[in-house]
Amino acid sequence: MSFRRLGAIMLKELRQMRRDRITLAMIVGIPVMQLVLFGYAINFTLRDLDTAVADQAGTAGSRALVMDLQNTGVLRPVRDASSPQELMTMLRRGEISVGVVVPPDFERRRVDGREAVQILVDGSDTAVQGAAAQLAQAPLDSAQYKKAPPPQISVVGFYNPERRSAINIVPGLIGIILTMTMVMFTAVSLVRERERGNMELLIATPVSSSELMIGKVLPFAAIGLIQTTLVLLLGAWLFEVPVRGALFDVYIAAVLLILANLTLGLMISTKAQSQFQAMQMTFFVFLPSILLSGFMFPFAGMPKIIQWVAEVLPLTHFLRLIRGIMLRGASIAELWPEVLALVAFTTVMMTAAILRFRKRLD
């Protein structure tokens, strides 16, 4: 690896970018346009939300109530907890979407007609919050309620109490924009070089495959960070979207997604024969990313097989990261499985792209 050659490629990319008006317009235009367009709510009914229950009463009545809540189909218990504090931690880490608290004085509260059960909801996903809200009106018709009145259930939404959809959408939008632009820019830029014949010149020089790939990717990574900043600023200004976690963590998450997407773009470029094909392949990745990542439709509502497909998409992991950091105030370390997934994706793609890229014409 020669830094002189690497630097030369990066400088060339930046100089070419500066003269490419359309790309320049896209760098700024796409984030602004999307941010404004997606300022609308999308709500869906949900089933099988990951749930943990802290049943501090432990009575027959409380167990029956938890069963009834489960029978609504909205909740799916995955964890047990002993205290509301533990539920909060799980919620913040993204391990669960809903926490059910049955207080020790459940029976007395029920007889008194006070609120006897509390449901904690991860409001960083408005769809989840909406689904959980319905639990308060759930038809709890077990035989036991003939003797005593059904318990009052209160739903407490965390992280987005007013249920504003912009709060939920803006962090995800960073991911959408980075997925769209980063994959396409790299894929197209390498293929364009092949189409124009520049590649034949490049491979006849001592430039190595990795210098070429990395030199292409780094300038785009810088652009991705500019776009991230743009969305954060506009989001704060137009929709008062908060950053509850560390800003540094937000950027780390962005860098992880940028690199994953850039390497994916490189991979596409080694397959595509023309710029048009590179665009088509980009959309082949982009559509499932939008639809399956949990940005547009809630992840929990998808069939198992589709969920597995979604797990392969970088955007899915980024969404969990960015919602955790920006809305739930989680630290990136708490969300390590998503970090790991993105790093793994990047490593595999980069290796594959460099291996596939041959300094030959046949």
Added chain:
Amino acid sequence: MNEQLAIRARGLTKRFKDLVAVDHVDLSVPKANVYGFLGPNGSGKTTTIRMLCGLMTPTEGEIEVLGLQLPKEAEALRRRIGYMTQKFSLFEDLSVRENLEFLAAVQDIPRAKARTRIDELIERYHFQDRQKQLAGTMSGGQKQRLALAGAVIHSPELLFLDEPTSAVDPESRRDFWEKLFELADAGTTILVSTHYMDEAERCHRLAILDRGVLVADGSPAELTGAIAGRTLAVHSNTPRRARRALMEVPGVISAAQVGNTLRVLTSENGGIIDRLSKVLTDAGLHGEIALAEPNLEDVFVSATRGKQPEQEAA
């Protein structure tokens, strides 16, 4: 390997599925020579050049370039060769100077040295007033000059040029060839492909390729000498009818009309003149037949069509 040879290839073959693009070509290119590749489009010139600079792997055959075995040592070879592609392959959206700066860097020329080298090239190739002009906005001749400057920026020992003048006006072509001879004088070996006869004529040595097969090679004088006595000039006042009659005669490879004269290429020397006179007389045509000086075009035609005279009817 012979110290005097820059390139030696034996049995060089490239197949693309069913198509044999290059078929068992043997080549010996002496150092500090301008070596020409003459052949029509699709004759395998580009594929051969790509194999010789290590950009393509031969299906069969051995290549030794500057003492390096290809394709094994292709990476080491890249620092010692320059390659100018058929299509303009510098960056159209970079300026003249930016393109040269980029190439200097990827060729590992140290920064300080790169500056003086670029200044030198800009002066020698007459880009003083165009340093900031984008390469894409220049004329065909200017682009070729820039591409040549880029290909020699690291002072390669061996330079490959793939039809460098195909999109260039005659004036620029002459200038371009002047530059090539300057480089050859300085000790650079140059392998250049072309389909212009006048350019082929200027090469020290040349190889004629036809449908992937090497059909002739040698110096232009050797090549024309080898067909001495086989080219005739037929003066006739009815050249088109005379041509039709002559093409029927076995041993006539081609008859091309130049004004009122027919330039006839035959496969045997001497004796055929009497037979041709008789054919013309029998056909009731008038014609004077004389020997003509053979040129490279005759060599080319005899090498590429001589084997299949039946195609001439088409």
